[in-house]
Amino acid sequence: MAASIQVRLRLNYPDFALDLDLQLPGRGVTALYGHSGSGKTTCLRCIAGLEKAPEALIRINDQVWQDSSRQLFVPPHKRALGYVFQEASLFAHLSVRANLEFGLRRIPREQRRVDMAHATGLLGIGHLLDRHPQHLSGGERQRVGIARALLTSPQLLLMDEPLAALDSQRKSEILPYLERLHDELEIPVLYVSHAQDEVARLADHIVLLGAGKALASGPIGETLARLDLPMALGDDAGVVIQGTVSGYDPQYQLLTLQLPGSQLSMRVAHEPLAPGKRLRFKIQARDVSLSRQPGEHSSILNLLPVTITGEIPADNSAHVLVRLEAAGTPLLARITRYSRDQLKLAPGQTLWAQIKAVAVLA
Secondary structure, three states, X not given: OOOEEXXXXXXXXXXXXXXXXXXXXXXXXXXXXXXXXXXXXXXXXHXXXXXXXXXXXXXXXXEEEEEHHHOEEOOHHHOOEEEEOOOOOOOOOOOHHHHHHHHHOOOOHHHOOOOHHHHHHHHOOHHHOOOOHHHOOHHHHHHHHHHHHHOOOOOEEEEEOOOOOOOHHHHHHHHHHHHHHHHHOOXXXXXXXOOHHHHHHHXXXXXXXXXXXXXXXEEHHHHHOOOOOHHHHOOOOEEEEEEEEEEEEOOOOEEEEEOOOOOOEEXXXXXOOOOOOEEEEEEEHHHEEEEOOOOOOOOOOEEEEEEEEEEEEOOOOOEEEEEEEEOOEEEEEEEEHHHHHHXXXXXXXXXXXXXXXXXXXX
């Protein structure tokens, strides 16, 4: 049976109701995305057993943690999960090493799947082991908190906006470590966030929540490209693509990435990577322009043949959002209504998408 996470919840408060029925991948990172009050944290707390939904079925691969139809409820301390909050909540009187050992001691030696060396190496905290929490930066404390959660050898890792309390510099420091967890661990992660840039970098699957309901659930590449979802209307609307490195130009420091399932490629400003390595990148809708003819003598390096598949008005009445397909890879372009009319754009039309190499976020 394929690894999967099943979450069915019904929970009513006087001013809020959570009603979810989700079938999620049992591997990789699934983002629970939405505005404050959409139900993200409540969902996570129910999965952890910190809140008991009257109607619920929570199944993690082959383990059932709650089934209200059978009056089954596994208490939080018996659920094989790690929970990372916005604040690391480390024990101030203990060193980093002792904080980590606290997590390690929760698991019998024969059941440990992650050891101290592995956790500290993944999070880059080996040099911090003898310090106390008050002598760590916010990003360092959060990395220690994540390592402590990993040392419980969880079958599921829950992360509730782990970067929300950090400034932009600390976020940029910790994101590469979260990407390493994604790439090197098989532990599935449910990641709560309302920041689309985090979701774009980390998530394989996304659940869009609104007012306690799932507005959409699916692979991130397909879901971000949908025109019928609120995400398409924001200024940071765009698509996430996983390309494969096919070459590198050391003189100009440009990677060549082949798009999935096609012969189309793009050039991206990036440090060298080995051929065959996969790299995730985001293309913002506002950075895509359209042309009837391929440009010549232009500074824009990426010209992709595309087909128009849809259009909606953008958040500004002067703009439209156009959905495109480039040999099976979806793209979004935000252009003015004037440009749309001058180009006489229509669904099914083929033309060229122009994307600056410096605009691609990798």
